[in-house]
Amino acid sequence: MSHANAALTPRARLRLARLIVDDGWPIARAAERYDVSWPTAKRWADRYAEAGEAAMLDRSSRPHRSPARTPHPQVRRIVHLRWKQRLGPVQIAGRLGMPASTVHAVLTRCRINRLSHIDRVTGEPVRRYEHDHPGAMLHIDVKKLGNVPDGGGWRYVGRVQGRTNRAATPDRPRNKYRGPLLGTAFVHTVVDDHSRVAYAEICDDETAATAVGVLHRAVNWFAARGVSIERVLTDNGSAYRSRHWSRACAELGITPKKTRPYRPQTNGKVERFHRTLADGWALGRFYASESARRKALPAWLHHYNHHRPHTATGGKPPITRLTNIPGQYT
Numbered sequence: 001m002s003h004a005n006a007a008l009t010p011r012a013r014l015r016l017a018r019l020i021v022d023d024g025w026p027i028a029r030a031a032e033r034y035d036v037s038w039p040t041a042k043r044w045a046d047r048y049a050e051a052g053e054a055a056m057l058d059r060s061s062r063p064h065r066s067p068a069r070t071p072h073p074q075v076r077r078i079v080h081l082r083w084k085q086r087l088g089p090v091q092i093a094g095r096l097g098m099p100a101s102t103v104h105a106v107l108t109r110c111r112i113n114r115l116s117h118i119d120r121v122t123g124e125p126v127r128r129y130e131h132d133h134p135g136a137m138l139h140i141d142v143k144k145l146g147n148v149p150d151g152g153g154w155r156y157v158g159r160v161q162g163r164t165n166r167a168a169t170p171d172r173p174r175n176k177y178r179g180p181l182l183g184t185a186f187v188h189t190v191v192d193d194h195s196r197v198a199y200a201e202i203c204d205d206e207t208a209a210t211a212v213g214v215l216h217r218a219v220n221w222f223a224a225r226g227v228s229i230e231r232v233l234t235d236n237g238s239a240y241r242s243r244h245w246s247r248a249c250a251e252l253g254i255t256p257k258k259t260r261p262y263r264p265q266t267n268g269k270v271e272r273f274h275r276t277l278a279d280g281w282a283l284g285r286f287y288a289s290e291s292a293r294r295k296a297l298p299a300w301l302h303h304y305n306h307h308r309p310h311t312a313t314g315g316k317p318p319i320t321r322l323t324n325i326p327g328q329y330t
Helices: 010-021 027-033 038-056 072-085 089-096 100-109 159-168 208-223 243-252 264-282 290-306
Strands: 138-146 184-192 198-203 231-234 255-258
Touching: 010 027, 010 038, 027 038, 072 089, 072 100, 089 100, 138 208, 138 264, 184 208, 184 264, 184 290, 198 208, 198 290, 208 243, 231 264, 243 255, 264 290
Parallel strands: 138 231, 231 255
Antiparallel strands: 138 184, 184 198
């Protein structure tokens, strides 16, 4: 790209070159008209005569040869130590007997200068993807949370008072040690791959019937916002492997997809949303009871979708990526 003070843009270069090559203008006269030097005008005329209009674009300033560049076998050793042993530039430089600055330059060039760019399991660079429009893929999963005892849980009142509150919670079945069974809240979460808009609801189990009910309500919720669902991605839980789930997806015209076994990173968008959900809603503030926490979920979801900046959407709320919401422009 031409710099801000360039005398000639690609379009002006083309006009200059055509005056000289096609119209037969003298180089000096054409250079005077466009206020450039004689060598500059001749250079663009020669390029145009050689390669045509495509030659008017800027060429790379990279040299044809770089004798001082780190040899490829050495680069492979650096990358191997980074991937397999998670070593930093100083440690790698010590092993290979080379400057740490050179090692860092190689790691940056290979885009593995940050460990967050490397998959924890395989050591390979992280492969990120994003579908190009809302509804192309929904990520679905379940977040399990222990119910909050009356009076608050141990995270905010301490372990001693937390045990007291747990024991004093009424109308609960007891285990063999006479301790109350508070139960589990199953938060079924649905996240759109492109926009990161999220839908969630709390259920008492994660059976196939419950998962199918959540799917129907989520599809209707997204449809009310102008989004048609094409695919859903889930893990290999029993509810999502059932015929009930497959039948429901077929009725809705949705293609069901499964993650690789033992690879939660495949469904990483919803897994990351679970962490945000826990920090912002489930564990982020004091709740005096489980009912109080459940009542706070809709307000937090509205804040997440409509007001909270999201790094994956350019620092804007996820809802801004849904451009066809009914009533948005009225």
